[in-house]
Amino acid sequence: MPASFRTREISGKTPCPCESGKLYRDCCSKRAVKWMRTPDGSYSKKMLASPEFCEAVKQAKRAFKSLFGRAMRPTDRAFPGGYIESLADTRRNTVQMLRATDCEPKVIYAYLKTGRVAPEPNDLTTVEFDQYVAAINEYFHYREQGASVEDLIDPETPERALTDALRNVLLICAYFVEEYINTYVLRGGGSSNVE
Numbered sequence: 001m002p003a004s005f006r007t008r009e010i011s012g013k014t015p016c017p018c019e020s021g022k023l024y025r026d027c028c029s030k031r032a033v034k035w036m037r038t039p040d041g042s043y044s045k046k047m048l049a050s051p052e053f054c055e056a057v058k059q060a061k062r063a064f065k066s067l068f069g070r071a072m073r074p075t076d077r078a079f080p081g082g083y084i085e086s087l088a089d090t091r092r093n094t095v096q097m098l099r100a101t102d103c104e105p106k107v108i109y110a111y112l113k114t115g116r117v118a119p120e121p122n123d124l125t126t127v128e129f130d131q132y133v134a135a136i137n138e139y140f141h142y143r144e145q146g147a148s149v150e151d152l153i154d155p156e157t158p159e160r161a162l163t164d165a166l167r168n169v170l171l172i173c174a175y176f177v178e179e180y181i182n183t184y185v186l187r188g189g190g191s192s193n194v195e
């Protein structure tokens, strides 16, 4: 009984949770992906995190503590960019960043299709890996059919959404703060202006 309350790796004879239709031992277990079964019966994917990722999480936890004065809880976001940026903004900004660094167009196209940037193949489940390869193949397929690179990786495709709205709110706040400082702080109060 207690064993079922632990999270542990699934058996090799289980159909792989990535839904490739293969058994786990013939599928994701051959990759760097480990499938675990949690006490509530659901599957979760455990990956071997890179040192860079671990360091980024450590820094994010430190930044969170200095900002909010308490340790991060599991429900808090490690990377608060999601609070101020919509998914569409993230996509667009990522595409622009990739273009600026002369990233190969096929990689940008695959990012738009899968949300992944040049992933480590071993970190993907079999199905995720197949989807990534399919996206790359699709890029070449459309290129052969005469589509231009610009057609395929247009950086303006996702709408600029929340970021602009927030920038405007910040500008309005800055305007009022400036007014306040000019009126009440520098002139020593609105009612007794020094001439």
Ligand SMILES: [Zn+2]
Pocket (backbone or CB within 6 Å): 016, 017, 018, 019, 020, 024, 027, 028, 029, 125, 126, 127
């Ligand atoms: Zn699998």
